[in-house]
Amino acid sequence: MARRPLPRILTNSAPLARMAHSASLARSRELARSAADSASDVFHPLITIGRGLRRLGAAGRGRWAETPKEQRGPLAFFVGACLLVVWLVPYGPLLALIAVMGAGAWAGRERTPVVTGPSEAETERLRALYEALVPYLSAEGDPSPLYAHGGDWERAFVEYAFDDSGRLERLQLKYPAYFTDGEDRSRVRIEQVLYAKAGRGREYHFTWDELANQLTLTVLDALPTDIAAQRFVTSPGETVLGFTDPDSVQRTLPVTGGEETRDAPPVVWRTGQRSTEPHLLVLGQPGTGATTLLRSIALQALQHGDVLVIDGSGTGEYGCLTGRRGVLGVESGLAGALATLEWASHETERRLIEGNRARQAGGAAPDDTRRPLWIIADRPTALSHIAVAEGRDDPQRWLQVPLRHGRAAHVTVVVADQFETAELLSDPVRAHTKARVVLGPATVEEVRAVLGAPPHTTPPAQVPPGRGYARLGSAPVLRLQVPATPDPLDDATGQAHREAVTALLPERTVPADGAGPLEPVTGGKPVDVGKSARAAGAEPDDGPTAADAAPEAEETGSAAEPVGASARVRTEKGGEPRVIKGAVEAVRAEG
Numbered sequence: 001m002a003r004r005p006l007p008r009i010l011t012n013s014a015p016l017a018r019m020a021h022s023a024s025l026a027r028s029r030e031l032a033r034s035a036a037d038s039a040s041d042v043f044h045p046l047i048t049i050g051r052g053l054r055r056l057g058a059a060g061r062g063r064w065a066e067t068p069k070e071q072r073g074p075l076a077f078f079v080g081a082c083l084l085v086v087w088l089v090p091y092g093p094l095l096a097l098i099a100v101m102g103a104g105a106w107a108g109r110e111r112t113p114v115v116t117g118p119s120e121a122e123t124e125r126l127r128a129l130y131e132a133l134v135p136y137l138s139a140e141g142d143p144s145p146l147y148a149h150g151g152d153w154e155r156a157f158v159e160y161a162f163d164d165s166g167r168l169e170r171l172q173l174k175y176p177a178y179f180t181d182g183e184d185r186s187r188v189r190i191e192q193v194l195y196a197k198a199g200r201g202r203e204y205h206f207t208w209d210e211l212a213n214q215l216t217l218t219v220l221d222a223l224p225t226d227i228a229a230q231r232f233v234t235s236p237g238e239t240v241l242g243f244t245d246p247d248s249v250q251r252t253l254p255v256t257g258g259e260e261t262r263d264a265p266p267v268v269w270r271t272g273q274r275s276t277e278p279h280l281l282v283l284g285q286p287g288t289g290a291t292t293l294l295r296s297i298a299l300q301a302l303q304h305g306d307v308l309v310i311d312g313s314g315t316g317e318y319g320c321l322t323g324r325r326g327v328l329g330v331e332s333g334l335a336g337a338l339a340t341l342e343w344a345s346h347e348t349e350r351r352l353i354e355g356n357r358a359r360q361a362g363g364a365a366p367d368d369t370r371r372p373l374w375i376i377a378d379r380p381t382a383l384s385h386i387a388v389a390e391g392r393d394d395p396q397r398w399l400q401v402p403l404r405h406g407r408a409a410h411v412t413v414v415v416a417d418q419f420e421t422a423e424l425l426s427d428p429v430r431a432h433t434k435a436r437v438v439l440g441p442a443t444v445e446e447v448r449a450v451l452g453a454p455p456h457t458t459p460p461a462q463v464p465p466g467r468g469y470a471r472l473g474s475a476p477v478l479r480l481q482v483p484a485t486p487d488p489l490d491d492a493t494g495q496a497h498r499e500a501v502t503a504l505l506p507e508r509t510v511p512a513d514g515a516g517p518l519e520p521v522t523g524g525k526p527v528d529v530g531k532s533a534r535a536a537g538a539e540p541d542d543g544p545t546a547a548d549a550a551p552e553a554e555e556t557g558s559a560a561e562p563v564g565a566s567a568r569v570r571t572e573k574g575g576e577p578r579v580i581k582g583a584v585e586a587v588r589a590e591g
Helices: 014-020 023-042 044-066 069-088 092-107 120-137 184-198 290-301 334-360 380-390 395-405 419-424 427-432 444-451 495-504 529-535 546-556
Strands: 157-162 168-174 203-209 214-220 238-243 253-257 260-264 266-270 280-284 306-311 327-331 373-378 411-418 435-439 467-472 478-481 568-573 576-581
Touching: 044 092, 069 092, 120 157, 120 168, 120 184, 168 184, 184 203, 184 214, 238 290, 238 478, 266 467, 280 290, 280 419, 290 306, 290 373, 290 411, 290 435, 290 495, 306 334, 327 334, 334 373, 334 380, 334 395, 334 411, 373 395, 380 395, 380 411, 380 419, 395 411, 395 427, 411 419, 435 444, 444 467
Parallel strands: 280 411, 280 435, 306 327, 306 373, 373 411
Antiparallel strands: 157 168, 168 214, 203 214, 238 266, 253 260, 327 576, 435 467, 467 478, 568 576
């Protein structure tokens, strides 16, 4: 039987193609697409509510499946009781329907997907950092190495964070247990690698957790440099050396920086009889702020004690203290420094003797032995060099007694010098200055040599004046920024800083030119210099030495005058008589 041929319309595709590309069909598609979009916009709330109800239903079924069988009966009874209460409450079903629709709309809303994980550029940085650590944190023969070339960096890096610019801001990594994390050299090597790969120009803090074999790298903010000299809220015996990171100390002080008042974390140095670090040593490069720190300490010490300044550089940086109440003397020459330091040594011994006698008698120590005495020596090695050239005694020799017995006698010694001449410091100065400060740019080896431990931070790219590290005894090494305390007599000092320092200076007891009588103070009352000197059995300008006056005081059993209420002490420097404040005894040191 012969087959009939199919209709031509079914065998020829040309008519179908013409129908598909006809204008009427394209217009129909556009109308259908527009209708679908309109319907989607109209029914979008219903679609959202439906999607939310479906999610709530799925969550309910999952919760019912997770419920143990013995608890399903009470749960069903509780749900039925709630439905009955809703049914009996006026307008309850309507309110329940509105609540269910609202919950469905909230659960069915379109959520913006949260991008998790690092970006491609951040992944490359982490992979490069991982590869850089492989030579230092891997060992041959490790069956399952944590660090290996081409290994998985996600196993080693526990936590990481990047800032807005894509630079590494925080990194917590694990290291093998056989890594020698107890050696400083091994730690420094890893810190240098991280510093180079994480990006130079910023300061990083490294926290080693030997128990968990983890290292945490954190980017530190720059320390504030806008804090100037001011009256800090401290107790007697507390001195603010500067300010550090908020996480390093557990205390803050209200400070004024610029035009605002805020709380800042200070580095507080405690002195006195109960202090474990009664003396301070400051080392740094020229122009890094050592003199500024000593000037700040002197201004704080004058609140409750007396200050004796030895300016070995001879540049007049402490001229603003001359003639002020509580300032026993400001010496920059060798003869004056020898005389004042010799007096300070004898004064320390006198305080020890008087305090011992008072304790043996069952009484309290005299007030003049409990008033703090501060000996501030700026660059004493310069005077030591001059003393060797002239064949005279080293001024540092007279610091031995205050350094050894100063804590019991309420005498504090602060010494500042430079790295180039640090080897000229005497052994007592190095042995008894447990509080240390390093200012200015310094290598890790230099910081370790001075502080006894390396810093846990990388050096800053730019070191402002007064920036360094501090360590009080065996405490951790802290970053330090010294408050700005420039010389108010310097023409380069700004007006705001000049006024801030001048406001902290005590009132003058001697005219600026040194002329006129000196009126020391005892208990807030002026003392007649001539009367005090005559009571000591000597004229104000020419009297016995301290060594001659001490036996007379012991024979008569009379206590010496307070240090702060002292008569004038006459010294001769280069043949010229000079008058400084001292004890009631008149001391003459031949130049």
